Amino acid sequence: MIITTDLSKSYKGNTVLNIPELEIPKGQSFGLVGNNGAGKTTYFSLLLDLIRPTSGQIENNGILVHESEDWKPFTSAFIDESFLIGYLTPEEYFNFIGELRGQNQADIDALTASFEDFFHGEILGQKKYLRDLSKGNQKKVGIVAALIGNPEVIILDEPFANLDPTTQIRLKQIINELTKNREVTVLISSHDLMHVTDVCERIVVLDKGDIVKDIVTSEATLKELEAHFSSTAKEFS
Amino acid sequence: MIKRFLNLEWKQYFRSSYWQKSIILNILLIFFALYFVVVFLGMGLAMYPLLKKFYPDEDPLIIFNGFLFYWILADLFVRFFFQKLPVMSVKPLLTLPIKRNKIVNYVLGKSAVSFFNFLPLFAIVPFGVVLMINGYASATILVWMFTLISITLIINFLNFIIENLSSEIELSFLPILLTVGILYGLNHFNIISFTELVGNAVNSISTNPLLIIIPFAVLVLLYYLNFKELYKNLYLDNSLKTKTEQARTTNLEWTRKFGDIAPFMQLDLKLITRSKRAKSSLWMLGLGLLYGLFFYPNPVYANQEWFFVFIGIFVTGIFLINFGQFIPAWDSSYYKLLMSQNIKYEKYLKSKFTLMIMSVIIMFVLSIPYVYFGWKILLAHFAAAIYNIGINSHVILYGGSFNRKKIALDQKAAFNFQGTGAVQWIIGLPLMIVPMIIFAILNYLISFEIAIAIIIALGLVGIALHQKIMSFITARYQATKYKMIDAFDQDN
Numbered sequence: 138m139i140i141t142t143d144l145s146k147s148y149k150g151n152t153v154l155n156i157p158e159l160e161i162p163k164g165q166s167f168g169l170v171g172n173n174g175a176g177k178t179t180y181f182s183l184l185l186d187l188i189r190p191t192s193g194q195i196e197n198n199g200i201l202v203h204e205s206e207d208w209k210p211f212t213s214a215f216i217d218e219s220f221l222i223g224y225l226t227p228e229e230y231f232n233f234i235g236e237l238r239g240q241n242q243a244d245i246d247a248l249t250a251s252f253e254d255f256f257h258g259e260i261l262g263q264k265k266y267l268r269d270l271s272k273g274n275q276k277k278v279g280i281v282a283a284l285i286g287n288p289e290v291i292i293l294d295e296p297f298a299n300l301d302p303t304t305q306i307r308l309k310q311i312i313n314e315l316t317k318n319r320e321v322t323v324l325i326s327s328h329d330l331m332h333v334t335d336v337c338e339r340i341v342v343l344d345k346g347d348i349v350k351d352i353v354t355s356e357a358t359l360k361e362l363e364a365h366f367s368s369t370a371k372e373f374s
Numbered sequence: 375m376i377k378r379f380l381n382l383e384w385k386q387y388f389r390s391s392y393w394q395k396s397i398i399l400n401i402l403l404i405f406f407a408l409y410f411v412v413v414f415l416g417m418g419l420a421m422y423p424l425l426k427k428f429y430p431d432e433d434p435l436i437i438f439n440g441f442l443f444y445w446i447l448a449d450l451f452v453r454f455f456f457q458k459l460p461v462m463s464v465k466p467l468l469t470l471p472i473k474r475n476k477i478v479n480y481v482l483g484k485s486a487v488s489f490f491n492f493l494p495l496f497a498i499v500p501f502g503v504v505l506m507i508n509g510y511a512s513a514t515i516l517v518w519m520f521t522l523i524s525i526t527l528i529i530n531f532l533n534f535i536i537e538n539l540s541s542e543i544e545l546s547f548l549p550i551l552l553t554v555g556i557l558y559g560l561n562h563f564n565i566i567s568f569t570e571l572v573g574n575a576v577n578s579i580s581t582n583p584l585l586i587i588i589p590f591a592v593l594v595l596l597y598y599l600n601f602k603e604l605y606k607n608l609y610l611d612n613s614l615k616t617k618t619e620q621a622r623t624t625n626l627e628w629t630r631k632f633g634d635i636a637p638f639m640q641l642d643l644k645l646i647t648r649s650k651r652a653k654s655s656l657w658m659l660g661l662g663l664l665y666g667l668f669f670y671p672n673p674v675y676a677n678q679e680w681f682f683v684f685i686g687i688f689v690t691g692i693f694l695i696n697f698g699q700f701i702p703a704w705d706s707s708y709y710k711l712l713m714s715q716n717i718k719y720e721k722y723l724k725s726k727f728t729l730m731i732m733s734v735i736i737m738f739v740l741s742i743p744y745v746y747f748g749w750k751i752l753l754a755h756f757a758a759a760i761y762n763i764g765i766n767s768h769v770i771l772y773g774g775s776f777n778r779k780k781i782a783l784d785q786k787a788a789f790n791f792q793g794t795g796a797v798q799w800i801i802g803l804p805l806m807i808v809p810m811i812i813f814a815i816l817n818y819l820i821s822f823e824i825a826i827a828i829i830i831a832l833g834l835v836g837i838a839l840h841q842k843i844m845s846f847i848t849a850r851y852q853a854t855k856y857k858m859i860d861a862f863d864q865d866n
Contacts, residue, residue, distance in 0.1 A: 185714040189856050209716040219863070220711040222641070224648040226621045236637040237715050264621040266648070286716075 138163045139184070139290065139322065143193035146179055146346075154179045154346040156193075161339075163289070164319030166312060168337030168354075169326040170362065172369070175343035177326040178216065181292050184324075185214055197290060210238070214292035215279040223268030227260045227278045230267060231285060238286025245285060252281050255307050272299045280308065284315075291315065293325045297332045305332065312336045330366070334359045344369070379480050407489060411496050418500030422508065435505060435518070435580070440573040442522075443561065446529060447554050449494075453533040454550040457490050468608065478604045482597065485534065486527060494526050517583045521576055524589040531596040538603055547661070638717075638725030645704055646697070651781060652704060655696040659733070662692025663740055670747040679822055680814035682751050683829060686758025687806045689741050691766055693733035695802040698770035701726050702851075706780040706862035713859060720848045727767060727844070734762045750822065757829040758809065764836025766805045768843045775850045778861040 141159040145152060154176035161167050169177045182188045184195055186202045194201055197208040214220070222230055228249075235245035249261065259274050267275060276299050283291055297305050313336060315321045327333045333340055334354055342350035342365060350365060352358055425434035467477060502515045540549045561568040579585045624647070629639040646652045666685050669675045688695075697704075702722075705712060712722065738759040745752040809829060816825035836843070851858075 185710075187710055187713060187856075187859050209714070212714075214714055216710065219708055220714075222708045222711070224644060225641075229644070233637055233641060234715070237717055239716075266621050 138198065139324075140196040141193070142196075144183065144190055144195060145192045146176075146183060146188065147191045152191075152346055154183070154343075156180070156348060159341070159348065161322060161324070163322055164316060165322055165339055166316040166337045167322065167324045168333035168340040169324065169343060170328070170330065170333055170340060171326075171343035172366075174345065176346040177343060178294055179346075180343075181214070181216060181294050181324070181326065184292060185212070185216070208290075211289040212292070213238075213283040213286065213288040213290070214294075215276075215283040215296070216292070216294040218272075218275055218279070220279055220282075221267050221275055224266055226264065226266055227270075228262075230278060231282060234282045235285050238288075240286050248285060249281065252311075255281065255304065255311065257304065273301060273304070276300060277304065284311075289320065290322045291324070293323070295327060296325055297327055297329050309336050330359060330362045334362065376480055376483075379477075410493055414493055414496035415500060418497035419504065421497070421501045422504040435510065436573065436577055438501070439576040439580075440569055442525075442576055443569045443572040446525065446572065447558060449490075449526070449529050450533060450536075451550065451554050453490055453529065454536060454547070457488060457530075457533060474605060474608050477608065478601055481604060482531075482600055485530060488530065491526050491530055494522065498522050513583070514580050517586060518576070518580045521579050521586055521589055524586075524593050528589065528593050528596055531593070531600050534600055535596065535603070547657075632725075632728060635721050635725040635728060638722055639728065642704075642725055642729055652697070655693060658692055658696050659737065662689055663737065665689055665692075666741065666744050666747075666751075670744060670751065676748075679750060679754070680810060680817055682754035683758050683761075683813040684806055684810040686741075686751075686755040687762060687766070687809055689744075690734050690737045690755060690759040691762040691805065692737065694730045694762055694767060694770060695805055697733075698726070698730055698767070699773065699802065700777065700781060701771060701774035702858070703774075703777045703779055703781045703862070707782065709859055709862045713855060719851055720844065723771060723844065723848060723851065727771060730767050730770075731763055734759050734767070753826055754813075757813075757826045757833070760830045760833030760837075761809050762833070764833030765809075768836055768840075768847065769805065772847050772850065775847070775854050775858075778858065780862045780864065 139159075139161040141156050143158075144154065144156045146154040153174070169180065171177055179188070183190055184197065184202060186206075186208075190203060194203065196202070197212060200208045202208050222233070225233065231245050231249050232242070235242075240248075253261065256274075256277055260270075260278060267278060270278070276296070280293060280296055283293065296308060300308065309332065312323055312325070316323055316338075325333065325337065338354050340350070340352045340354055340358065340362070341348055342352075342362070350361075352361065421438065422434055425437050429437050468474075498519055502519050506512055506515050536550055536553070540547070557568060560566045575588075579589070624644070626640045626643055629636045629643070632639055646656055665688055669681065669685060675681055702709065738755060741755050742752065744755060809832075812832070813825045813829055816828055
C-alpha cells in the first residue's frame, strides 16, 4: 500500500502539488483526474523518485521511495514515450525489461503472447524498431511492458490517450482483471472521465496541486465529476 | 522577421540547460577563438616580410596566391569537422504565415556570418594593407581581397553541400577525406597542378578586375544549390516519411559471459549498431587506428618520443573518448525508464566501462603492427593502453556525471545534421595531453624506460583502485540523478 504524508512539491516558491495525506490500500484501482497542471504527472514522478519532494514523503509498501530503491522490484510504470527505447524491436524491449525484472524468456513470451489481441497483430513479429511504430502502438508496448514481472504496483499516466476505441475497451478489461484478485494496485490518470469511472473504484480529483474530491466510484460518480468540471469551466466564462 | 528569428534563437540558446551548465566550456571556446584570431592576425602581418625573406626575387602576392590551393583544402577539411549548418527548429514555423524563402535565406545568411568566415579576414586584411604600403596599387589589392572573401564564402557553402551529401551515408567523413586526398594527390604528383591553376586564376583576377564575376557567379550558384536543397527539406513529409527500416535482430549471447551486466551490454551494443549517431563512434575506430600513419612514417617525428604516448592514447582510446564522453547522454531519451527500473546504477556503469576497456584492448592489439616503426612505439602504445584502462576510463565516466545535454538518437529533422562541432574535440584534449606532459617531463629528465614505467604504474594504480573509484563515481551519478532526469527531459 502507498501512504503519502505531508507531500509537497514547489518550483521556485510556486507550489504545484500539496497532499497532506493520501492512503491507497493494496489492490485498489485508483484514478487520478484533474485539468492540466493539476499535479497528476508530478505525483506519479514523485512516486517513482524521478523528482525530489520539497517536503514530506511517499511510502510504497513500507519503503520510503526517496531514500531507498527497494520499491523498484515490485513497482512498474509507463509515464510517456521516454520510457521506450527507440532502437529496439518490441520483442527486444520486452526481453530487456523482463530481464531487469528477473523473468526468463519463457515467462516473457507467455505474457506477451497473452496480449496478442491487445496488440491487434501490429506489434509482435513486425520487424520494426519502436521508433518506427505509431504513437498508439508505442503506447501499447509501453503499457504491456509495465505488466511484465508480476509487479504489485502499476502506474499508468494517461493510458487511454492515443489508443483506438477497440484497444481502449480491451485495456479496461485488462485493468479490471489485474485488480480482480486485490493483489495488484493500479494507479492511472486520465482526462477521460468516462474511462476512469469505468475502471477505477476510487477517484481523486486534483486541482492546482490540491485534492478537492476523493470519491468511491458509484453510479453517480460520472455525474458528480462532470458537475465538478463544468463548474470550474463556468468560473472562467 | 530576421529580428524575430534572431530573438528565437537567442532564447533557445540561453534558455537551454546545456548553456547554463557548461559556461566553462563556452569560455574555453571563446578562448580558442581568440587564440586563432591572434594567430591569423600575426600571420597576416608577418606574411609580407616572411615571403620577402624566403623568396627575395619574387612577387610576394604571386607566391601567396600559389599557396592558396592548400589554404582552400585545409579550410574545407577543417570546416567539415567543426562547422555545422546553423540548426533551426522549423516545424513550428511551417504553419505560420512566414514565407519559406525567408526561413531558408535566414539560415543560409546566418551561416555566412560564421566565425569561420571572419577568421580569414584577420589574415587577408593586414596582408593586403602591408602590400599597399609596399607600393602595390590599391585597386589591385582591393580586388584581390574581394576575391579571397568570395572564395571563403564559396568554401562555406560548398561545405554545406558536402555535409548534406555525406550525412546520408554511414561513413560520413569518407567523402571529404577522399575529395581532399584525391585533390591533394593529383596536385602533389603533378598530374593536375591545382596550385598553379588556383594561383593563376587569382592572379589574373587581380590584374583584370572584370574577371571577379567568375567567383561571384560560382558563389551565387552554390548559394542557389544550398537554397534548393534546404527548401526541399522544409516540407514535413521529408522528416515524417516512414522510412521503416527492416529490423535486424542480433544474437548477442556471448555477452552472457559477463554475468549480470549482460542486459546492459546488449543494450549498448544495439545502441552502437542501430543508431546513426552512435554508429559514427564505431567508424571512428578505423580512423583512429590509422592515425599513427600520419606521424610515424614522417622522419620529423621519428625521435620525438614524447609524442608516441599522445598517439598511443589516441589510437587505443579513440572509442573510449568518442563513446565515453556522451555517457550517460546516449541513454538520455529513455533515462526516466532506466531510473524507475529495477537496476543497480553500478551495473549500468560497469557495462559501459567494460565496453570501453574491451575497445582499448582490441585497439591495442590491432595497433601492434606499428612496431614496424620501432619497438619504442609499441611500448609507448602499451603504456598508453594501460593508462587508458586505469585512468582515462574512470575520468571519462566521472565526467559523464556532468553531462546535461540530451542526444536525439533517432531524430533527423530538416536542418539537423546531428553535428557536435568543436566542443566534442575539446573535451578529449585533457585525456591525451595530461599523460603526454607527464611522459614528456619524465622522458626529458630521466629516461624513456622510466617514463614508460611511470605511465604504466599510474594505469595500474587506477586498475587496483577500480572498485573504490567505481563506487565513488556511482555515488556521484546518484547525487546528480534528478538534475540529469530534468535536463534530459528538455529538448534543447
